[in-house]
Amino acid sequence: MDTAYLHGRDPVFVARHLCDGGADLIQLRAKGSPPDEVRRMAEALLPVTEAAGVGLVINDHPMLALQIGAPLCHLGQEDFFDAGFTHTDQMRSAEFGMRSEAATAHPPPFAFRPSHSALRIGLSTHAPDQAQRALRAGPDYIAIGPVFATGTKPTAAPVTLDYVRWAAANVSIPWFAIGGITLANLDDVLAAGARRVAVVSAILGSPDVRAACREFKRRLESV
Numbered sequence: 542m543d544t545a546y547l548h549g550r551d552p553v554f555v556a557r558h559l560c561d562g563g564a565d566l567i568q569l570r571a572k573g574s575p576p577d578e579v580r581r582m583a584e585a586l587l588p589v590t591e592a593a594g595v596g597l598v599i600n601d602h603p604m605l606a607l608q609i610g611a612p613l614c615h616l617g618q619e620d621f622f623d624a625g626f627t628h629t630d631q632m633r634s635a636e637f638g639m640r641s642e643a644a645t646a647h648p649p650p651f652a653f654r655p656s657h658s659a660l661r662i663g664l665s666t667h668a669p670d671q672a673q674r675a676l677r678a679g680p681d682y683i684a685i686g687p688v689f690a691t692g693t694k695p696t697a698a699p700v701t702l703d704y705v706r707w708a709a710a711n712v713s714i715p716w717f718a719i720g721g722i723t724l725a726n727l728d729d730v731l732a733a734g735a736r737r738v739a740v741v742s743a744i745l746g747s748p749d750v751r752a753a754c755r756e757f758k759r760r761l762e763s764v
Contacts, residue, residue, distance in 0.1 A: 542555065542556060542559070542567050542568060542569045542570065542586070542745075543570040543571075543572075543693060543741045543745065544570065544571040544572075544574060544582075545572070545693070546741055546742055546745035546746060547745070552569075552582050552585065552586060553585050553586060553589055555745070555750060556586050556589045556590065557589055557593075558750040558751040558754070559595075559744070559750060559751075559754055560589065560590065560593035560595050561593075561751050561754075562744075562750065562751040562752070562753070562754025562755045562758065563754055563755055563758035564595055564754055564758075565595060565596065566595065566596045566597075566598055566613070567586065567590055567595055567596070567597055567598065568597075568598035568599075568600055568615060568739065569582060569583055569586060569597065569598065569599055569600055570600040570601075570693075570741075571600070572601075576602075576605075579602060579605065580605055580609070583597070583599055583605060583606075583609055583611060584609055587609060587610070587611060596612050596613055597611045597612060597613065598611070598612075598613040598614065598615050598663065599611045599613070599614045599615070600614075600615050600616075601615075601616065601617075601620060602614070603616065603660070603662075606660055607658060607660055611660075612659065612660065612661060613660070613661045613662070613663060613681070614660060614661075614662055614663070615662075615663040615664075615665070615684070616662065616663070616664055616665070617664075617665045618664070618665055618666070618667075618671060618675075621664055621678070622674070622678075626678070627677075627678060628677075628678050628679050629662045629678055629679045629680055629681075630679060661681035661682075662680045662681055663680055663681060663682045663683065663684060663717075664678065664680045664683050664684070665683070665684045665686075666683050666684060666685060667686070667687075667697070667700055667704075668700065668704065669704070669707050669711070672685070672707075672708065672711070672712060676712070676714070680714070681714070681715070682714060682715040682716060682717065683712065683714065683716045683717075684716070684717050684719045684739065685700070685704055685705060685708045685712075685716050685717065685718050685719065685735075686700055686704075686717075686718060686719035686720035686739075687699055687700060687719060687720020687721055688700060688701065688702065688704070688705060688718050688719065688720045688721060688722060688730060689720055689721025689722065689726065690720075690721050691720045691721040691741075691742070692742060693720070693741050693742065694720065697720070699720065699721070700720075702729060702730065702733040705718050705730060705733035705734060705735050706733045706734055708734065708735075709733065709734020709735065710734070715737060716735075716737065717735075717737040717738060717739045718730050718733075718735035718737070718738050718739070719738065719739035719740075722738050722739075722740050722743065723740075723743040724743060724753075724756060724757065724760070727757065727760055728760075731760070731761070731764050736761070736764065737761075738757070738761070740757060743757075744757065
């Protein structure tokens with residue numbers, strides 16, 4: 542659910558079509574959106590995904606995920622390691638993520654995985670050394686990509702199918718191939734060993750979001 546690809550559509554409307562199409566997870570990615578707007582979207586999406594039994598992934602904002610009770614949060618390398626964290630169970634008394642003005646005035650201790658929370662954490666990786674570093678941090682899943690050139694991250698160099706093959710041989714936790722994946726190249730991604738994919742433009746850019754999602758799901762389940 543990348544807001545750059547909604548083109549004026551209601552996120553809730555699109556989320557319902559994704560759920561109907563068989564999505565297992567929906568990730569809210571709202572780069573550049575004001576914090577209050579991200580919160581409003583997340584709070585509107587969560588009842589939809591919960592009713593459908595679909596996991597909602599909040600991109601970039603672990604505190605928001607904790608506050609609204611979203612089951613998953615996804616972070617980039619810079620969001621996690623450059624912020625000084627080394628493990629997803631690590632606690633630090635500092636403001637991190639998204640807060641209201643009132644909460645910012647008295648920031649509570651923050652943990653990526655508080656003992657009372659079932660929040661699951663995913664980390665992006667772009668090379669084997671990053672994957673190994675991420676795995677040592679104890680995430681619940683990692684992302685492998687961008688496999689191909691993608692408008693979602695236009696400055697990122699494709700990691701190619703070689704990295705997908707490396708992940709298939711070396712990563713034991715769940716991992717997702719991401720970046721420029723379409724129905725035209727999906728078979729190559731699956732042949733390289735991927736069994737989970739994250740897709741943006743090939744679904745959100747389709748004239749029938751529900752049907753596009755169903756076809757991706759059908760192809761994945763046929764492997």
